[in-house]
Amino acid sequence: MKFKKIKTDRLLGISAMIISLLTLIIFIYQTGIIREQSKLSVKPRLDFTINQGGNDTLVVFQQVLENKGLGPAIIDSIYFTYKGKTFPLDTENLFEDQFPKLLDYGYLTQHATLGRGSTLMPGEERSLSTYNIPVAKLDSVFYYLNVGPDDDPPFQVHAVYTSIYEDEFWKVDSNSSQPEKLDKR
16 A cells, blocks of 8 residues: 555545634634623522511511623513412512401502513612511411411512513512523513
C-alpha cells in the first residue's frame, strides 16, 4: 500500500476548515450561554408576605405581594383558592361570599386587584388587602376561621407571572415562598 504525499496547500485548507468548524461550534455554545445569562439577569421572583401591626386596641393584617427578583414580573393571573374553588382577586367579595362574619368582626381598609398584564418592578410591592380587627374580637376571628395566631389563612392567593421574555411562567402561592416553574400557561 502506497501513501500519497499530502500537499501543503491541501493540508492548510483542511486545517482552516477544521478551525472554522470549531469556531462555529464555540460561537453557538457561547451564544447559548449569553442568552441564558440575559434571561437570568431579568428573572422576577414574586413572594407573598403577611404583615401584622396595630396598637393596643386594633390589630392590622396586611397581605403584600413583592417582587424580590432582578427583573419586572408581568402578572398573567392572580386569584384566591378556598376549598378547591377558584375566586378572582377581590378580597371584599371573597369575605362577603365565603366568610361573611369577618366583615362583622373587622373591616377592610384597603383591597386591590391586579389584572393580567400588571407589572411589578424589582423591589416593588403591592398591598393586596388590609384587614383591621379590634383586639377584643381577635380570638373570635381565629375561632371563626379555625386557625391559630401563627397559622396561614384558610384561603390561598396564587400568582402566575412571567418575565419580559414571556417564554417561562412561574406560579407562587401565599402559603409557599418557593415559585414553581410551569410547563404551560
